[in-house]
Amino acid sequence: MADDGQTILSRKRTYEERNSPGPEDNTSKLKRVCSITEPGSSSEEGVTGNESWPASSAPAMSTAKPRSKLTCFRISGIPVKWNKDDLLLALRSFDPDFNDARKLSLFPACSGRTQTALLRLDPLMCSEYFRRIDSTQEQYELIEGDPDIYLVIDKHLLGLTPLNTPGDDAIVDVVAVTGLAGHAFGSWCSRKTGCMWLQDLLPTDLDNMRVMTYGYNSSLTRDIVNHTFVDYRRSFIRALMDARSENESRPIIFIGHSMGGILILQVLLQAKAGTQYRCLFDSTRAISFFATPHQGLHVKELLEMVHDTASGPTSKIEFIKQLKEGSSFLDSQREDISSLWESSSDIEIATFYETKKTPTSSSDAWTRDGENVQMVNRNSAMLFWPFEHRIPVESDHTDIVKFPARGNSTYGSVVAHMTKCMKRLKDASGE
Known part of the structure; x- marks a missing residue:
């Protein structure tokens, strides 16, 4: 046991007292x-x-062992x-x-x-x-x-969460950002094996990196604060700046799933526009986009489900409309990001796009028994930049970031993409 003069004592209240409602529980x-x-x-x-x-609407817990x-x-x-x-x-x-x-x-x-x-x-x-x-x-x-x-x-994991213990020789921050209504941990876990590759595989296969996952409250049910993209962007920037306060120039590799990729681009646009957060843009060395809807997401069922939980139009409905195909918000962002990097950019861009349709939820239930649809079509997932690597993935919108094991071919592509970036960083530092 670590000897720091700290004596760990039991709390004064019993377990039952701590977990029973009452005026003493504040x-x-x-x-x-x-x-x-x-x-x-x-x-x-x-x-x-x-x-x-x-x-x-949670169903009764099954007695079968999952x-x-x-x-x-x-x-x-x-x-x-x-x-x-x-x-x-x-x-x-x-x-x-x-x-x-x-x-x-x-x-x-x-x-x-x-x-x-x-x-x-x-x-x-x-x-x-x-x-x-x-x-x-x-x-x-x-x-x-x-x-x-x-x-x-x-267990909400909002904000940045560390996924490894970086050594003193860490030369890059890897930051993964989940999608709309996602979870900073669960969204990256295989439903087949339970493997959370950002924690279980990546730090072992690539050294010299600090791996973090970012979570944000984009729930579409219950009562939540009515966030806008500006709110999400500001919160993400603040978390990044706090995490990098001791080394603002350390290179960054971003990984974005679906709306997470949009949020990454929002941060980079803001960072490049001024001097206050310019270090975030200047430090970005690579981005992996997974099914990011640059030209829009299939949102029909999402809008129906949100309508079912609200008596009328809500900010959540308006927010989802910003992500639909043909939205003015995404049209404007595509024009804005064209100025982020020139065709000779040193930033590695890898675009992974889904090739399978995804089961949707029906409007009258919370089960995935609706129509199978292409959530993000391949054109929407691509940036069409000259230096962009485009990789098709035999997966649907959900499982595209859920790698079950080290032998998964898409995981291999991610590692290869990062290895190339890491080699460039080490060559640049003279290692």
């Missing part, structure tokens, strides 16, 4: 929404290998001197029934002087404490000592 909670996804898109709330359901069903929890605010044993002791101080640390990973936080842990648990087998953590909340747990420490536990 723990701060961050509201977030369990979202539906783009028709046929990824599982939510960090769940791998399963469908996602809004709370209002093939792969792990929920990812994030634990923030961990002191830098703690190791896994310290964290386990702290977890058991407020959850005596916790006994599964097989999928516990501990990484330096993206910003600040703390650590962040990722814990993958089977929701059917984990303790009652973790089963009761809702996707709309952050759970704060006091670890008494000198000084006191608050651990923050959530």
